[in-house]
Amino acid sequence: MSEKIIQIHDVGKTYHTGKIDFEALRNINLEIEKGDYVAILGPSGSGKSTLMHIIGCLATPTVGSYFLAGKEVSKFTSNDLAKARNLYIGFVFQKFNLMPQMTVLDNVSLPLLYRGIKTEERRSKAKEVLEQLGLASHLMHRSNELSGGQQQRVAVARALVTNPEVILADEPTGNLDSKSGEGVINLFNQLHEGGKTVILVTHDTAVAKNANRIIQIQDGTIRV
Amino acid sequence: MLHIKILIPQIIHDLWLHKLRSSLAIFCIAFGIFAVLMLSALGKGFYDANNAEMVGLADDAFIIWQNKSSMSSRGYPKGKVRWITIGDVLELPRIFSDIIWVSPIVSQSAVLSYKGRAYSKSVTGVSSDYIGLDKIKLTPGSRFINQFDMDNAANVAVITWRMKEILFGNDQAIGVKVLINNIPFTVIGVLSKDSSKNHMFSGDLLISYKSYMSLYNEHQAYFFMLQTNPDIKPEQFKLMLRSYFAEKCHFDKSDDQALGFWASSDMSDFIKWFFIGVQMFLWFCGLMILAVGSIGVANIMFLIVTEKTYEIGLRKAVGATDRQILFQIFFESLFIVGIGGFLGMGASYFMVMFLQHVTLPGWIGVPYLSWVTILTTILTLGLVGMFAGFFPAKRASEIDPVEALMM
Incomplete structure (x- = not known):
């Protein structure tokens, strides 16, 4: 029997902006098993980013419960959420989100810094992941010296360096040309084949089709 | 971290x-x-x-002066006291072992003459301890009144820098004789410029109290200075001294007015x-x-x-x-x-x-x-x-x- 890594029960999220309440998510029920390859598909404003934030422990639900690797993170404090992100989640963002003042090696080793791992070990692990992704020759480059595709590969390397349970990618091909986008998607396919749980958040049906399971979201709810 | x-x-x-x-x-x-x-x-x-x-004074130094009593005591009416004499002052170190230095300070005006010119100036009689009490400094070649001068009632004088300039200009002053109330005195020292400005009693000439007593036939000590052992507290010493002089000079020992004190510690x-x-x-x-x-x-x-x-x-x-x-x-x-x-x-x-x-x-x-x-x-x-x-x-x-x- 497969282990459920993500269990979301009756989750809702409401944003309070002044006197107006905006219900971004409602009645979300979702279970993702370890090793799943899931795409969360939806148009802009559908609530998929909010769902990604909750799954990624960047935000907590207003109602409902969320269990990540068996722990109810919906009741976690800010610091506990930070630790959960570091332990279980590897983020890949649309805009790569690399630090331009840091080298590729330092960018990739950054999550390990917050895990309290020593410099040498940090660098060694980051180097290993970068070599696996074909970026061995760019270790000491600044991120702004790389192409878009290379930058996104560095971002994937950063997501992988902590060996997280879940890779959470938000529109990972959104800022890439088709060829680079294809390369990045192939990378996610390989990660899935290697046993990783991969969640793609996208509005692009072509990208979503790479996943084994597509969850469509519209107006804050999952379409069955 | x-x-x-x-x-x-x-x-x-x-x-x-x-x-x-x-x-x-x-x-x-x-x-x-x-x-x-x-x-x-x-x-x-x-x-x-x-x-x-x-501060201008040695550490733990006191300037003390006597006033009329402000209350009657043991049959002596208010305002009636026996005045402290130079002899009383000089006797103090024998009575109070905590006293290190002591000097009476008695001043009067005098006629100072040199090379036929006469000046009205202030003369102060002190003991050899005064140099330490008032922390005065002398110009090179000078010396202060010493025990030998006092024992022999030597007519020697220490003059201020200003007096030296008035009397001698740029000439040598040490060893020169001047007349104080027509009595010849030998100049043995000149106060340094700073000491001349800052010394406690702004007299123009310092002579030994013995010379002063014979010059004026004056025995009353209006003021005197002393320095105590640093271990004794100023307030404690004041009480002891007031009690001593209260007995001697017929005033009440609780009479704050009868004996005035100014301690260098107050100033410091x-x-x-x-x-x-x-x-x-x-x-x-x-x-x-x-x-x-x-x-x-x-x-x-x-x-x-x-x-x-x-x-x-x-x-x-x-x-x-x-x-x-x-x-x-x-x-x-x-x-x-x-x-x-x-x-x-x-x-x-x-x-x-x-x-x-x-x-x-x-x-x-x-x-x-x-x-x-x-x-x-x-x-x-x-x-x-x-x-x-x-x-x-x-x-x-x-x-x-x-x-x-x-x-």
């Missing part, structure tokens, strides 16, 4: 991005520290140079607090500059936090806790303040070294930095850094990663 080796290049990068603001903030801190340390160093030098001069306490006040003021001025610097650093840090909101969001996304972000921003502030402080301390150290090797006016003294000042400054600097860093760091730690990543 976060790895400082990674933070430092980032901090330098951030500072470089805001060169002008950063350098102004660092300059403010450096100047504040420079001002605090220099004002403190100058204040200390000034205190050392002037404290002794301002006043001067000590005066200088502490001056130094506190100087410190306050320096601290105000530091405060401006710390606001500058806080401003820079707020700017950096605002510009790094996205980066902070990202750091949080990959696992940074609020406390780690707080530490990072806090460390950046301390780093800026530390650089400023280091520059300020270095500059003030070299400036003090320089001032110690140049000739400054005597009243300024020799500035120096004490370890207490340096340690206090470092402590203050730490507080400034914490103040400058805390609020921006707190703001940074409270950044919502979702909102930050949307920017």
Whole structure:
């Protein structure tokens, strides 16, 4: 029997902006098993980013419960959420989100810094992941010296360096040309084949089709 | 905690991005520290140079004078007392073992004649201890009245610098005979210029009390000075002496008016607090500059936090806790303040070294930095850094990663 890594029960999220309440998510029920390859598909404003934030422990639900690797993170404090992100989640963002003042090696080793791992070990692990992704020759480059595709590969390397349970990618091909986008998607396919749980958040049906399971979201709810 | 080796290049990068603001903030801190340390160093030098001069008396010295009694005592009516004599004063060290030096101080005007010219001047009779009590200094080649002069009732005189100029101009004064009320006196000493201005009794000539007694046939000691052992408390000594003279001179020992005291400790306490006040003021001025610097650093840090909101969001996304972000921003502030402080301390150290090797006016003294000042400054600097860093760091730690990543 497969282990459920993500269990979301009756989750809702409401944003309070002044006197107006905006219900971004409602009645979300979702279970993702370890090793799943899931795409969360939806148009802009559908609530998929909010769902990604909750799954990624960047935000907590207003109602409902969320269990990540068996722990109810919906009741976690800010610091506990930070630790959960570091332990279980590897983020890949649309805009790569690399630090331009840091080298590729330092960018990739950054999550390990917050895990309290020593410099040498940090660098060694980051180097290993970068070599696996074909970026061995760019270790000491600044991120702004790389192409878009290379930058996104560095971002994937950063997501992988902590060996997280879940890779959470938000529109990972959104800022890439088709060829680079294809390369990045192939990378996610390989990660899935290697046993990783991969969640793609996208509005692009072509990208979503790479996943084994597509969850469509519209107006804050999952379409069955 | 976060790895400082990674933070430092980032901090330098951030500072470089805001060169002008950063350098102004660092300059403010450096100047504040420079001002605090220099004002403190100058204040200390000034205190050392002037404290002794301002007190003007030996430590633990007293000037004592007698008044009429303010109450009746043992059948003696109010206002009726036996006056203290020079003999009473000279007897004191035998009665009170705590007395180290003692001198009567008796003054009258006299006619001073030299080379046919006569001047009306003030003559003061003292003992050989007076030189130590009033901390007076003599010009080279001079000497003060000594025990031998007193034992032999030698007619010798010590004159002030001003008298020397009036009588002798640029000529030699030592060994020259002058007439005091037509009695020949040999000039044996000239007070230094500073001592001439500052000595306690502004007489023009000092002679031995024995010469004075024979010159004026005067035995009453209007004033006298003495120095006690430092172990005895001034108030305790005053009580003992008042009791002694109350018995001897027929006044009540509780009569504060009958015997007046002025202790050098009173003056040194006043001067000590005066200088502490001056130094506190100087410190306050320096601290105000530091405060401006710390606001500058806080401003820079707020700017950096605002510009790094996205980066902070990202750091949080990959696992940074609020406390780690707080530490990072806090460390950046301390780093800026530390650089400023280091520059300020270095500059003030070299400036003090320089001032110690140049000739400054005597009243300024020799500035120096004490370890207490340096340690206090470092402590203050730490507080400034914490103040400058805390609020921006707190703001940074409270950044919502979702909102930050949307920017």
